[in-house]
Amino acid sequence: MKLLKKFGLTLLAAASFQTQAASVWKVTSGANTLYIGGTIHLLTPQDYPLPKEYEQAYQAANKIVFETNMDTISQPGFKQKMQEALSYSDGTTIDEILSADTFSSLKAYLDSRQIPITAVQNLKPSALAISLSLIELKYLGFTSEGVDQFYAQKAQKDQKAQGWLEEPETQIDVLKDLQEQDNNAVINYALDDIKDMQKTMTDLRESWRKGDVETMAKIELEDFQTDYPDIYHSLLVKRNNLWIPQIENMLNDDNVEFIMVGAMHLAGPDSLLKKLKASGYQVTRL
Secondary structure, three states, rough: HHHHHOOOOOOOOHHHOOOOOEEEEEEEEEEEEEEEEEEOOOOOOOHHOOOOHHHHHHHHOOOEEEEEOOOHHOHHHHHHHHHHHHHOOOOOOOHHHOOHHHHHHHHHHHHHHOOOOHOOOOOOOHHHHHHHHHHHHHHOOOEEOOOHHHHHHHHHOOOOOEEEEOOHHHHHHHHHHHHHHHHHHHHHHHHHHOOOOOHHHHHHHHHHHHHHHHHHHHHHHHHHHHHHHHHHHHHHHHHHHHHHHHHHHHHOOOOEEEEEEEHHHHHHOOHHHHHHHOOOOOEEOO
């Protein structure tokens, strides 16, 4: 998705960028410090090891904060709850929801990936859009755990405190918000993304590893904000606004947190970094 692709990456070899700055920032308020890292939620095996700045921030922190509770979202019960919320339970199928043209484009894409329409026909448009991007990312080789899952497992092993910015149920609500959008627009947006996904992911991952948020915003957000303003607001702006007060509270406690959020939350005019700078905090890239 830009839906999931706000979690983007590329097919370039990781070693080419190991000496360059990464998407990790230090935020200070007086004597208090925290770190913010942009995460990619799905990676290729070639993306490891991660840039050294992630490990620097992890070691400096005594609490790791994710977008949501990483343990809960991996549980079968939560996955089932999400599946139920994002699927039609009354026999409705996607061909009854979409226009003939949009459904034809959807069917053509699935045929090209040898996936029967019956495999996704009961999904609501927001869930289907995510599924389409996942299908394409896996087709392109993105089969490894992402930055957040990697560090969630590491923090558990190291017995390091963990926290999160929004409850897992909020993630379901975000997707429900997308159900308020035009169904055809959501699916067409995902299908348009897929057409150039390989090049986009290559460019995006390079900018992510460099910590080049301006390029990330240009790649991912400019057209997104213009063409789909409601989706942009639901996925990024609304959530960033809810997270900022929590981050400011962290800058007033004695912990040193390492906050990990999808990289697109750190790019563009409505980013967490811009909001923190505007509030007078010192923000520097590692």
